[in-house]
Amino acid sequence: MFEHSKTRLASKKEFRTRLYKFTLISFLIFFISLSIGILGYHYLAELGWVDSFVNASMILGGMGPVDQLRSNEAKIFAGCYSLFSGVAFLSAMAIFLTPILHRFLHKFHLDTDSEGNIV
Template sequence: MYESRGEELISRKRFAMRLLKHVLVALALVIFSLLLGILGYLWIEADAHWHDVTLNMAMIASGIGPIMLPQTVKGKIFLAVYGAYISVVFAAVLGVVVAPILHRVLHVFHLDDDDSKA
């Protein structure tokens, strides 16, 4: 997927496209996770309104915390599990977005090392 140490640095346009692909993958993962939380919460807490649940899941995903607390034990367990899951998703999304940037920076440093040896 990425160029190896001995290869040339890719153009800025190709790098921008690579970064865009990573951002789209991260966005898809976030949207999937939010939908999973919304549907799960609506299934467990049947009397909740979809717009309130959407706000609640977005606040949990952003790290602020729930706006409305669940009324059932199942709902409380679901929010606890979802909070742990969304923390892992946050770390994964951060890694997906930062990976091409970090790779390019490290690749530039390695290119400088190769030039000085020659």
């Protein structure tokens, strides 16, 4: 998937394609995670769709819940969703940043001759 440190740097077109693909994957992770939260808050906490969206967004963003949860099922879901959201957020950000960091580190690892040309 990524070029080896001894090979040439990927072209800008290849890099853009890779960046789009990894961005799409990270957005899919966010969308799926947000959908799980919305459905859980709607059906387990019996909140409306907008309130479910707000609560799921706030948890996924790391801010915390907005509405008071009344049932034990809703509280257990909120706790599990909070733990899941932390992992999902970090995973999505790692996936998003991977091609950028790889290109950055690969540029510093390339060998150059005295004229600055890549060997």
